[in-house]
Amino acid sequence: MLQASGAVRSVDRPSRPCTSWTSPVCPTAHARRHHWTRLLVTGLACALAAACTSTDRQQATATSQASAAPIQRHYWPTAGWQSAAPNQQGMNPAVLDDLDTMVPDLYPQVLSVLVIRHGYLVYERYWHGASADDGQSSFSVTKSFTSALVGIALGDGKLKGLDQTVEELLAPHLPPDADPRLRRVTVAQLLAMTSGLAGDDSSLAGDDRITERMAQSRDWVRHILGRRPETTPGESFAYSGANSHLLSAIVADATGQSTLDYARAKLFGPLGIATDNALEQVLRRWPPTPAQVAAYERAPVAWPKDPQGYHLGDSFLRLPARDLAKLGYLYLNGGRWDGTQVVPADYVAASTRPQSDPTVGPGDYGYHWWVTNETGHASFRAMGFGGQLIQVIPDLDLVVVITSDYTQERHDAANLVGGVIVPATTS
Numbered sequence: 001m002l003q004a005s006g007a008v009r010s011v012d013r014p015s016r017p018c019t020s021w022t023s024p025v026c027p028t029a030h031a032r033r034h035h036w037t038r039l040l041v042t043g044l045a046c047a048l049a050a051a052c053t054s055t056d057r058q059q060a061t062a063t064s065q066a067s068a069a070p071i072q073r074h075y076w077p078t079a080g081w082q083s084a085a086p087n088q089q090g091m092n093p094a095v096l097d098d099l100d101t102m103v104p105d106l107y108p109q110v111l112s113v114l115v116i117r118h119g120y121l122v123y124e125r126y127w128h129g130a131s132a133d134d135g136q137s138s139f140s141v142t143k144s145f146t147s148a149l150v151g152i153a154l155g156d157g158k159l160k161g162l163d164q165t166v167e168e169l170l171a172p173h174l175p176p177d178a179d180p181r182l183r184r185v186t187v188a189q190l191l192a193m194t195s196g197l198a199g200d201d202s203s204l205a206g207d208d209r210i211t212e213r214m215a216q217s218r219d220w221v222r223h224i225l226g227r228r229p230e231t232t233p234g235e236s237f238a239y240s241g242a243n244s245h246l247l248s249a250i251v252a253d254a255t256g257q258s259t260l261d262y263a264r265a266k267l268f269g270p271l272g273i274a275t276d277n278a279l280e281q282v283l284r285r286w287p288p289t290p291a292q293v294a295a296y297e298r299a300p301v302a303w304p305k306d307p308q309g310y311h312l313g314d315s316f317l318r319l320p321a322r323d324l325a326k327l328g329y330l331y332l333n334g335g336r337w338d339g340t341q342v343v344p345a346d347y348v349a350a351s352t353r354p355q356s357d358p359t360v361g362p363g364d365y366g367y368h369w370w371v372t373n374e375t376g377h378a379s380f381r382a383m384g385f386g387g388q389l390i391q392v393i394p395d396l397d398l399v400v401v402i403t404s405d406y407t408q409e410r411h412d413a414a415n416l417v418g419g420v421i422v423p424a425t426t427s
Contacts, residue, residue: 196229248313
């Protein structure tokens with residue numbers, strides 16, 4: 001039965017997807033441990049396979065980037081999103097309402113769908129007992145948050161430029177025998193996934209065992225820096241969560257703050273994303289204990305850390321769906337928020353246009369954003385394992401967030417954007 005409250009509806013279902021190892025409806029502890037271990041190994045690097053939306057790679061254009069010109073807004077959702085009727089914002093309510101039956105019937109893994117048009121929440125639904133207050137495991141959507149922090153550090157002067165090297169920025173972590181090629185890898189190459197490090201996600205032609213070895217090491221950053229590049233840096237794309245984790249370490253070392261503390265001051269705070277009570281677990285053992293997993297999955301906000309205290313740059317940032325939408329809205333507005341340039345506009349533009357040319361995945365790759373085309377509309381996306389999505393379509397002034405129960409390992413919910421949500425726009 002659908003219960004309406006403004007633009008929000010929660011759908012009551014017979015049971016909720018497993019989110020706790022102790023839940024009586026969940027698989028056995030052994031089965032869950034096996035699943036979570038494998039998920040962590042792959043999820044640390046996962047931004048979804050090409051099958052996320054289509055068997056064909058979508059071709060992007062240069063117009064995929066966010067608008068460089070400031071857009072005049074009637075309000076900013078720092079204190080919360082305002083709702084509006086779809087037809088007031090140029091969307092067909094009947095088409096959007098098709099999602100109410102389509103999602104539970106065809107996409108039972110979906111936990112939430114949010115549609116923001118012209119800055120107003122015109123559709124918000126939750127299924128399987130989920131609610132607007134619940135944290136969502138964003139997985140590789142985390143990479144786009146990490147990228148934003150790199151841009152902010154650049155604008156703050158904490159980083160001198162994207163051509164700075166690993167050797168310059170992470171010198172204390174380099175093993176004595178570090179490969180000279182890896183020493184010369186730049187921040188831009190880490191962002192574009194062209195560092196030469198081998199791919200570590202099997203869904204995108206990588207090797208999951210690489211991530212597993214890192215996670216079992218005592219020092220993740222040093223372990224990564226001890227690797228040998230598989231290809232010449234700057235020449236080819238390979239999807240590696242290790243790149244993103246190095247970026248988190250770079251942000252922390254360059255700013256003198258933890259990645260989360262810097263985000264609180266420069267990103268989460270300005271956007272009104274509350275993280276004061278965030279769960280910050282240190283992953284000193286691998287796999288995490290059942291108690292750690294259960295605590296993480298209960299937390300509204302969480303960002304785990306590696307054994308040295310660096311927040312995971314590639315995965316596992318946990319936020320409510322409405323807060324995920326704020327990152328998309330920030331980038332839709334060229335990095336500007338309520339009169340303040342939070343992320344430099346030129347960095348946002350560079351991040352959301354092609355910087356490398358993957359042979360896998362749903363499109364081109366920018367600076368930790370996928371650059372795609374949605375039914376003829378230039379678009380960019382942050383995507384995570386199991387169906388997590390922030391999608392921005394600038395020419396429609398549209399942001400879409402989808403979160404999913406990752407245990408079902410379905411990646412097709414993004415089809416709702418091109419199949420239903422974009423066609424619902426009327427003006």
